[in-house]
Amino acid sequence: MLVVASLISLALFLTFFSIGIQRVVFSPHASAQAGRLEITKRNYRLQGAVEVVAGALLVVGLKGTGASTLAIVNDAAAVLLLALTAWTARRVARNEQSTRAFVPWVALALVCLLELVFRLFA
Numbered sequence: 001m002l003v004v005a006s007l008i009s010l011a012l013f014l015t016f017f018s019i020g021i022q023r024v025v026f027s028p029h030a031s032a033q034a035g036r037l038e039i040t041k042r043n044y045r046l047q048g049a050v051e052v053v054a055g056a057l058l059v060v061g062l063k064g065t066g067a068s069t070l071a072i073v074n075d076a077a078a079v080l081l082l083a084l085t086a087w088t089a090r091r092v093a094r095n096e097q098s099t100r101a102f103v104p105w106v107a108l109a110l111v112c113l114l115e116l117v118f119r120l121f122a
Helices: 003-026 027-039 041-063 068-097 103-120
Strands: none
Touching: 003 027, 003 041, 003 068, 003 103, 027 041, 027 068, 041 068, 068 103
């Protein structure tokens, strides 16, 4: 199960790194997305920076096992990303009309939860 958790962690790193960088750079598309979610530019960029750092901490924490500091870092990063995706899913559900925008964030939150469960029970 540790191998599955490691693969999920790598996939989450790539996902959140790419999402976070787009938010930090704040392109015109990101500006439109922030407007739809009713988030200020500063908060949108801050969320992107947190996603990049937490994604990197997921990969850094792969080396740790058991109750080591690195394993705790990995678990904390997974919980943080789970909270961020759940918060974003809630904002999207509240502000968007279709479920097409909502479902990917819920799926991403479930993947974060799966990584955490596989990591804790490995």
